[in-house]
Amino acid sequence: MRNILLFITLFASLYSCRQTSDKFIVENLKCEYLQFPIGIDAANPRFTWQIKSEEQGISVDAVQIVVGTNEKDVSNGKGDVWQSGTLSSSTIPVVYAGTKLKPFSRYYWCVKVKNQKGEWSPFSKITFFETGMMGQNNWKGDWISDSYDFNIKPAPYFRKSFDVKKKVKTARAYIAVGGLYELYLNGEKIGNHRLDPMLTRFDRRTLYVTYDVTKNLSDGENAVGVILGNGWYNHQSKAVWYFDKAPWRARPKFCMDIRIVYDDNSVETISTNKNWKTSLSPIIFNSIYTAEHYDARLEQPDWSKPEFSDEKWKKVICTNAPSKNIVAQVMHPIQNVIEIPAVKVKKFSDTNYIVDFGRNMAGVTKLNIKGIDGTTLRLKHGERLYKNGHVDISNIDIHYRPTDDSDPFQTDIVILSGREDEFMPKFNYKGFQYVEVSADKPIEFSEKNLTAYFMHSAVPKVGKINSSNKMLNKIWEAANASYLSNLFGYPTDCPQREKNGWTGDAQICIETGLYNYDAITIYEKWMADHRDEQQNNGVIPRIVPTDGWGYTKNGPDWTSTIAIIPWNIYLFYGDKKILEDCYDNIKKYINYIDEAYPGGLTDWGLCDWVPVKSMTPTEITSTVYYFAVVDIFRKIAAVLGEKNDAEKYSALADKIKNAFNQKYLNRETGIYNKGVQTEMSCPLQWNMVPDEMIAKVSENLAKRVEADNSHVDVGLLGAKSILNAMSENGYADLAYKVAAQETFPSWGWWIVNGATTFLENWDLNASNDISMNHIMFGEIDAWYYKALGGIFPDEKNPGFKNITLKPNFVEGLEHFEAQHDGPYGNIVSSWEKTGQEISYHVVVPPNSTAMLFLPTNKVLESGKELDENKFIKIETDDSNKKQYHLESGEYNFQLQK
DSSP: OHHHHHHHHHHHHHHHHHTBOSSEEEEEEEETTBSSOOSBOOSSOEEEEEEEESSTTOOEEEEEEEEESOHHHHHTTOOSSEEOOOBOOOSSOEEOOSSOOOTTOEEEEEEEEEETTSOBOOOOOOEEEEBOOOSGGGOOSOEEESOSOTTOOSOEEEEEEEEEOSOEEEEEEEEEEESEEEEEETTEEOSSOBSOSOOOOTTTOEEEEEEEOGGGOOSEEEEEEEEEEOTTTTOOSOBTTOGGGOTTOOSOEEEEEEEEEETTSOEEEEEOOTTOEEEEOSEEEEOSSSOEEEEGGGOOTTTTSTTOOOTTSEEOEEEOOSOSOEEEOOSOOEEEEEEEEOSEEEEEETTEEEEEEEEEEEEEEEEEEEOOTTOEEEEEEESEEOTTSSEEOTTTOTTBOOSSSSSOTTEEEEEOOSSEEEEOOSSOOEEEEEEEEEESSOOOOOGGGEEEEEEEEOOOBOEEEEESOHHHHHHHHHHHHHHHHTBSSSBOSOTTTTOOOBHHHHHHTHHHHHHHBOOHHHHHHHHHHHHHHOOTTSOOOSBSSOSSOOOSSOOHHHHTHHHHHHHHHHHHHOOOHHHHHHHHHHHHHHHHHHHHOTTSOOOOSOOSOSOSSOOOOHHHHHHHHHHHHHHHHHHHHHHTTOHHHHHHHHHHHHHHHHHHHHHHEETTTTEETTOOHHHHHHHHHTTOSOGGGHHHHHHHHHHHHHHTTTOOOOOHHHHHHHHHHHHTTTOHHHHHHHHTOOSSSSHHHHHHTTOSSOOSOSOTTOSSSOOSOOOTTTHHHHHIIIIISOEEEBTTBTTTTEEEEOOOOOTTOOEEEEEEEETTEEEEEEEEEETTEEEEEEEEOTTOEEEEEOSOSOEEETTEEGGGOTTEEEEEOTTSOEEEEEOSEEEEEEEEO
């Protein structure tokens, strides 16, 4: 009997070993879509990962997740807060479902997966996340400021000395701010973030940021320092949006806890209170909107070091919090991402120079210079030059309403100390290519004196395209530069004259953002801003966040963001949370429009903004987007199991569609209204055309485009639909011809004329709407991935769990490659023409599949018939056209033209 038990034990051990496969591993673990996040407030954080395998056809049937407070135990597969057991799941994210998480705690976690063969991967490498406050009641610090007077110009310093008498195990700084800040410990700046915390509706939601400061503390005496900036919280500059009259406006303030855990597990918290000291800083003025002014003579060296004497500093005041809702900022931060040296400097005189950085960007410049004590320099940032070579800001200062000349637009003012001075704005950014340096005394100035930094939310790149058309590649680069130039914790319209979160621009370019960048953290935060700003009746402002401006003319053509962005996040990530978070808000929004416009048609909106020449009635574009929101909501209701809402809003969608087509579609001719490009393409893009009319409407759209000499004649809304409507309805060659144009009006026309970012107007010589760094015409960037690469998410299997591949091998283009790193891994769709053959390369990442649609049945894979590859399943659609189901792996197809 003993021998039998020994045999069974040995067999079980060997079987277990066979069940663990080193052929595939789990990697790229993230919690809340970040690696190693600290200071999160999520009660049920989300876990994601990717599978690495060289084996074809790998899929996942089950997962096991281990979460615990002891790293060694978790590495051995044991978790004291959650051992998920075997979860029958093949999709990500997986939501934490263990015991209640505690604040201020580090949790280690790992995961292993089981493939379709029943083999388990090894456990992944250990990673971790840390919780933050997890609620309002855990804060210990007071909110402090230096004054109640928000008209004071200089930025305030704050400091506090404290002793560390025992060995430190861990230390974390938690800081919440009304305004902006930089944090220092013992003379060193903490972290590489810029412009923290992100803009919110400050009186409804305030963000805090967490830092690991363990290594910044010293034995004995320490000092913590904070400098506060105005940001959008205390907007002192005046512009047409009235942020200077915001209901939350006050002198910047902050609250901070430095929580120190010693080796003996005792805890000490250094908090903001009445014992802190404050002084005015050498930043004598700062505006997020215009610029920053700095007097180097007022520097207080070592002000954040322990040895500094603050006897002349005054005591702080304790004050109220900006809001009662203080939550963690869990998102990719703003950073100085790329350092850009000056290309050339032109000297007009020994007091006047022009610096050219060779490209348009959002960001700041850093000045390093030595000059006569008291010399005042003005650094005027702009996008273009006058004919005489001086910086011209007339295209970007049009909304500024200064009351005097003390705060010039996009012009930093620096007063030199006579020493080697360095200045880079802490609480401002600009849009520029050129900087004009003017001094009131002679200075020596060259390229080495001024450096630029391209600054934006540091979202990881997940997309790449390359083609045989160099112009196409340059357009893609310019679109990405514009997108990033307008990503500062929320999507903006332009980085210079406005910096506003215009909803229309963002909904137009959501796919451009998601194909190229892992931006979910930014959009989840921005949707929370939407929920903060939505009125009780459902209305959402045109700009989000807002101070109260923009609640008129903000119809569904713009504020459809409330539905379009959550739906696209779901499609790209397969995560339902944003749908759940926004569900009631979308419903309330739709109900408002339905009650205000019971007939199904609405003219509530802004129209097809900045068209080439043809104006489309607002009732057409607004009704199309009204339908789009309702159509999306019925899908969301179905996804979330809300059957009654799915049925109710399907009926409403039908009502809108029928009313629209009854008024605007001529069924005999197949033309909407007057038949201009936006009028024809928007209904096609958003599925409003009756099925039996799609072919005819598409044909008429193509004729209209050809009549326009194969150039665009659209504004912002038409730019979303024009290329997609053609390429998805049989006219991809024509769409590419339009996209590749280099004469006016076209995207290429901008590039030919030296643009490195997208413009606000098709016409280079327009008299208005002429910012040179806008993303509102940026849909073409996403179109490359969709029409040429053919990469689409699948609504039924979102997050690219199943990839829809519909490439178009268009005339005039010899090679095209698109890559997108989706939730499950890198997707590749690449093709090249050689004579009468097209070579098509596909990569489907592990644990995902693809449905491939090709324009011909003359297809081989690696030189063999498709049915010889067991990982390809040939299917047919309703029209008996072949489509190909691909398991994960690499494929090389050969197609005959």
